[in-house]
Amino acid sequence: MSAELHVTRERADAIAAPPASARLRRYARPALGLLLPLGLALFWELWVWLGYSNGRLVPPPTKIFATVMELAKSGELTRHITATVSRVAAGFGLGVVAGTVLGAISGYWGLARQLLDPTVQALRAIPSIAWVPLFILWLGIFETSKIALIAVGVFFPVYLGVMGAILAVDRKIVEVGRIFRLSGPAMIRRILLPAVLPAYVVALRVGLGLGWxxxxxxxxxxxxxxxxxxxIDGQQLGKPAQIVAAIVIFAILGKTTDWLIEVATAPLLRWQDAFGRQSGAA
Structure with missing residues (x-):
């Protein structure tokens, strides 16, 4: 009897445990995204090393890495990254709150949409640089004006994403909620919120990208x-390696924060039976 129980347990463990190839694919899949940038970096390093380019205007990766390490050892890199990340975080938070509230109001209430949306769409067409002198005049040259400019960039995609997602909710689902006599908060929590959430996550990611x-x-x-x-300092002092290093750090920080949003919201979207989820698991 114990031998049969042992065999049964072994079979159950074999069924429950994913095969080694599946585990390998799961861990190797994120590494695929590194192939293109690493391949391009290796190609340019070899191109400069072979003498086809002097690497003065577009430095090779080894020189960029040396510049980053020099900034890190002096403590400047940490100071600059901390300042930029804190500004993006503050502007992103303000832009998300304002975009979510006004987008939800415009999407849920037709009269508010007719009043607000034309003005918001007109403001959205204004280039970001055009806000700079106005914010300096209104808010000064210090942190407040910088955070306000970032919040403006984040606001518009979040506003459009929330409003568009609410307007795109299937009318039949809303009618089902009314048939079951759901109250207003219950309708929002059980019908509108799950329907809007996927588009809202996309809007957050787009807004974060614009924030950077x-x-x-x-x-x-x-x-x-x-x-x-x-x-700016690299441009004025003629340091292309510093300019490229700052651009690379921007890319790394942007991708990291985008990944954090994706990971944080993934548990809220597990109910989706979408094609992308199936193909990603293949």
Missing amino acids: MFVVAAEFMGASEGLGYLL
Whole structure:
């Protein structure tokens, strides 16, 4: 009897445990995204090493890495990254709150949409640089104007994403909620929120990307620290390695924060039976 029980347990463990190839694919899949940038970096390093380019205007990866390590040893890199990340975090938070609230109001209430949306769409067409002199005049040249500019960049995609997602909710689902006599808060919690959440996550990711773009314009406004300051400093002093290093750090930080949003919201989207989820698990 014990032998049969032992065999049964072994079979159950074999069924429950994923095969080694599946585990290998799961761990190797994130590494696939590194193939292209690493391949391009290796190609350019060899191109410069073989003498086909002097690497002065576009430095090779080894020189960029040496520049990053030099900034890190001096403590400047930590100071600049901290300043930029804190600005993006503050601007992103303000932009998300304002975009979510106004987008939800415009999407749920037709009269508010008719009043607000034309003005918001007109403001959305204004280039980001056009806000810079106005924010400096209104808010000064210090942190407040920089955070406000980043918040403006984050606001518009979040607003459009929330409003568009609410307007795209299937009318039949809403009618089902009314048939079951759901109250207003229950309708939002059980019907609208799950339907809007996938598009909302996409809007957050787009808004975060624009936040990283707008922080460069914000740090051009007389900043004395930040990755945008490193760009300007590298341009004025003729340091292309410093410019490229700042751009690479921007890319790494942007991808890391985007991944954090994706991981944080993944448990909320497990109910989706989407094609992308199936193909990603294949």
